[in-house]
Amino acid sequence: MTLLEARDLLVRYRGGPPALDGVTCAARGGELLAVVGPNGSGKTTLVRVVSGLLRPERGEVTVDGRSLARWRRGELAGVLAVVPQGETVTFPLRVDETVMLGRYARLGPLAAPGSADHAAVNEALARCDVADLAGRTIDTLSGGEWQRVRLARALAQQPRVLVLDEPTTSLDIRHEMELFELVRRLVDAGLAGLVITHHLNLAARYADRILLLSRGRVAGEGRPGDVLRADTLRAVFDWPLAVTAWSDGSPQVVPLRPHESGER
Amino acid sequence: MSAARTAALFGVVAASLAVGLAAGTVPLGLGEVWAGLRSADAPASVIVRELRLPRVLLAFLVGGSLAVCGAALQAMIRNPLAEPYLLGLSGGAGLGAVVALASRAAGPWAVPVAAFAGALAAVALVYRLSLVAGRRLDPRILLLSGVVVGAFAGALMSAIIVLSDAPTVRNAFLWLLGGFGAASWQALAVFAAYAALPLAAIGLSARSLDLVALGDEPAHHLGADVERIRRLVYLCTALLTAASVAVCGIIGFVGLVVPHAARTLARPLHRTLLPLVFAGGGSFLVLADVVSRTVARPLELPVGVVTALVGVPVFALLLRRSVA
Numbered sequence: 001m002t003l004l005e006a007r008d009l010l011v012r013y014r015g016g017p018p019a020l021d022g023v024t025c026a027a028r029g030g031e032l033l034a035v036v037g038p039n040g041s042g043k044t045t046l047v048r049v050v051s052g053l054l055r056p057e058r059g060e061v062t063v064d065g066r067s068l069a070r071w072r073r074g075e076l077a078g079v080l081a082v083v084p085q086g087e088t089v090t091f092p093l094r095v096d097e098t099v100m101l102g103r104y105a106r107l108g109p110l111a112a113p114g115s116a117d118h119a120a121v122n123e124a125l126a127r128c129d130v131a132d133l134a135g136r137t138i139d140t141l142s143g144g145e146w147q148r149v150r151l152a153r154a155l156a157q158q159p160r161v162l163v164l165d166e167p168t169t170s171l172d173i174r175h176e177m178e179l180f181e182l183v184r185r186l187v188d189a190g191l192a193g194l195v196i197t198h199h200l201n202l203a204a205r206y207a208d209r210i211l212l213l214s215r216g217r218v219a220g221e222g223r224p225g226d227v228l229r230a231d232t233l234r235a236v237f238d239w240p241l242a243v244t245a246w247s248d249g250s251p252q253v254v255p256l257r258p259h260e261s262g263e264r
Numbered sequence: 265m266s267a268a269r270t271a272a273l274f275g276v277v278a279a280s281l282a283v284g285l286a287a288g289t290v291p292l293g294l295g296e297v298w299a300g301l302r303s304a305d306a307p308a309s310v311i312v313r314e315l316r317l318p319r320v321l322l323a324f325l326v327g328g329s330l331a332v333c334g335a336a337l338q339a340m341i342r343n344p345l346a347e348p349y350l351l352g353l354s355g356g357a358g359l360g361a362v363v364a365l366a367s368r369a370a371g372p373w374a375v376p377v378a379a380f381a382g383a384l385a386a387v388a389l390v391y392r393l394s395l396v397a398g399r400r401l402d403p404r405i406l407l408l409s410g411v412v413v414g415a416f417a418g419a420l421m422s423a424i425i426v427l428s429d430a431p432t433v434r435n436a437f438l439w440l441l442g443g444f445g446a447a448s449w450q451a452l453a454v455f456a457a458y459a460a461l462p463l464a465a466i467g468l469s470a471r472s473l474d475l476v477a478l479g480d481e482p483a484h485h486l487g488a489d490v491e492r493i494r495r496l497v498y499l500c501t502a503l504l505t506a507a508s509v510a511v512c513g514i515i516g517f518v519g520l521v522v523p524h525a526a527r528t529l530a531r532p533l534h535r536t537l538l539p540l541v542f543a544g545g546g547s548f549l550v551l552a553d554v555v556s557r558t559v560a561r562p563l564e565l566p567v568g569v570v571t572a573l574v575g576v577p578v579f580a581l582l583l584r585r586s587v588a
Contacts, residue, residue, distance in 0.1 A: 053484055077487030084481045090342040091477055091532040104475060105487025109468045157486070 002026050003064055003192035004050060004080070004161045010058035011045055011216075019045040020056070021216045025194075027209075029160065032184065032193040034203035037213035038237055043196045044085065046213070047165045050194070051082045063161060077105035081154035082163040083147075092139040095149050099124055102156030124155035128182060144175030151182065162186060164195045168202075180206045204228055204250040212236060225251050269530075273543050277324075280547035284320035285312055287554045289562055319447035322455060323553045323567075324546035326508045327518055329459050331545020332538060333501040334519020335526070336466050339477040339534065340497045343403035344527075344582050347519030348383075348505040351410035354516065355417030356386020357502070357509035358440055362421045366428045372450060372510075376458050379506035382417070387498050389413050442513040442568025444553050451511045458507035462500035463542075469493060470534035477532075515549070515568045517575020522548055524578060 004027045011020040020042045027033040035043050048054040050061050052068050061068040063080050071079075081102070093101075102124065103117040113121075125131040128148040138146060147167055154162060164183065168176040176199075184206050187193040197203055203210055204224040212220035212227050214236040220227040228251040230243045240261030242254045285297045292300070292308050300312030334347035348354050360382020361375050393409035394401055421440065439446070466473075472493045475483040480490050508515065522545040523537070530540050549567070552574070556567040 051485060053481065073484075073489045074487040077485065082485040084485060087479060087482055088342075090344070091339075091527065093474075093532060097531065097533060101474060101478070101486055104471050107471060109471060153486075 008059040009056045027192040032187045034207035041213040042216040074105040080161045081157040081159035085165045092137040096134040102153040124152040128152035200253045280550045284550040322447045327549025328542035328546035329504045330518040331522035335523040339473040349516030352386045352413035353505040355414035357383040357506040359417040376510040383502035383506045439513045441566035442515040462503045473534040
């Protein structure tokens with residue numbers, strides 16, 4: 001069933017042009033939706049709207065069939081988990097403490113974490129392959145480790161919808177691939193996934209559907225092969241590029257140098 | 265926290281209270297203190313029961329409250345340099361209290377209300393000032409605004425004190441420097457009445473403080489109602505600061521020094537940190553008060569001077585670390 005759905009969103013930041021205009025998208029359980037588009041095309045705004053940080057002027061977001069406005073804050077955190085873009089560390093917690101923060105929405109103000117909470121934390125640590133880091137403080141982690149810990153914190157929420165905003169920024173190839181593999185496994189296990197990324201080629205290989213945004217509007221939505229077309233992408237990114245096919249049939253985007261395209 | 269650490273903490277608290285009761289213009293042995301506490305006929309009974317006990321307990325509660333304010337504000341604005349004095353809350357509360365005293369309208373129970381109004385106004389002004397740069401709040405600009413608002417409140421206080429002819433206001437000058445010379449059972453009752461609720465509210469928000477310390481966005485995603493907890497923290501710290509200023513003047517840096525020390529001793533999770541910070545802040549201020557009344561005997565140094573002498577080096581240390 002459709003776990004996350006946004007219909008006809010309109011968002012404007014203080015008098016500016018619409019950051020999102022008429023955007024509609026959906027993700028079912030077991031489905032990974034990749035949101036791609038140039039800088040400033042509204043990707044992060046979309047995350048802010050579907051997570052309830054920003055209320056749209058028009059349109060509606062539903063999570064698990066219920067309008068976002070009708071979820072209580074703590075309740076929603078048990079269904080929808082978001083790993084936002086950056087995060088600065090002021091007071092360095094340990095890895096296990098950080099992942100336990102994912103259980104807070106389920107804990108009373110005075111109650112200590114119970115066995116179910118510890119089990120959820122341990123499972124999240126194991127699934128993200130950070131169990132051996134549990135006792136380290138987070139200011140000692142590498143970029144890839146820190147991203148996996150933040151993902152584990154989100155999994156400890158035991159969500160049904162997982163939203164990731166550019167999860168592989170500043171990660172090298174191995175850590176990037178490991179993260180996408182992990183996300184794919186989680187989605188295959190039943191989560192609905194929404195991932196924002198600049199990696200068109202990884203989006204093409206890992207996502208079931210792609211939403212291409214351009215200046216706040218939908219420039220394409222559907223299966224990777226239907227959305228990642230040279231003419232569309234050229235117009236959206238305003239740069240010459242070619243699209244080839246990888247051996248598994250997924251489209252692969254190659255940006256061209258100006259003299260290769262015969263334009264410019 | 266482990267049982268051994270909890271026991272050690274109780275030991276530190278008990279020792280600081282004992283030293284607070286024994287030290288002073290008339291030094292007492294611990295045996296005399298104990299006798300004075302137990303029997304009204306003991307020779308030291310009046311000194312212990314009527315002068316030192318309320319003084320020590322008041323210093324403990326005020327120190328604990330100011331330290332808790334510091335820890336809560338630091339989580340809220342994600343900067344270990346935040347505390348009521350540097351954020352201008354103390355200045356605002358002092359101004360409110362001075363206005364109330366100068367207009368001769370206020371009894372001991374009403375001064376904290378005026379101080380509370382002043383502290384809230386200061387918070388609002390500091391917040392407003394630091395939003396000038398944009399919609400996003402920069403902790404460094406917030407601190408700068410706090411210092412500026414504190415200085416402004418200080419200037420207005422001096423003007424009112426100098427221009428006023430009420431004798432109570434003249435005394436305000438000494439009171440403003442911070443001290444427990446006027447501590448009494450009534451002052452203790454006033455403070456406890458105003459401080460109990462905000463202390464409990466901050467304590468019950470320990471988990472929310474862990475979340476907001478991550479930043480507004482991650483906190484929201486993990487289920488915290490960030491706006492609600494922000495209002496709660498500003499309201500409670502304003503109330504606690506106001507109650508402190510009303511009973512013992514402006515005492516800075518407790519909220520800076522104690523949470524910093526506590527984070528080196530315990531995990532920075534607020535459920536364990538806040539009790540430690542409260543006990544540590546109480547002991548710290550009791551001992552600072554002991555120094556203030558013994559170091560230049562028979563004169564008394566304002567306790568705010570002592571805490572500043574300790575606090576400024578700690579501030580410098582934290583500043584170096586936060587820039588590095």
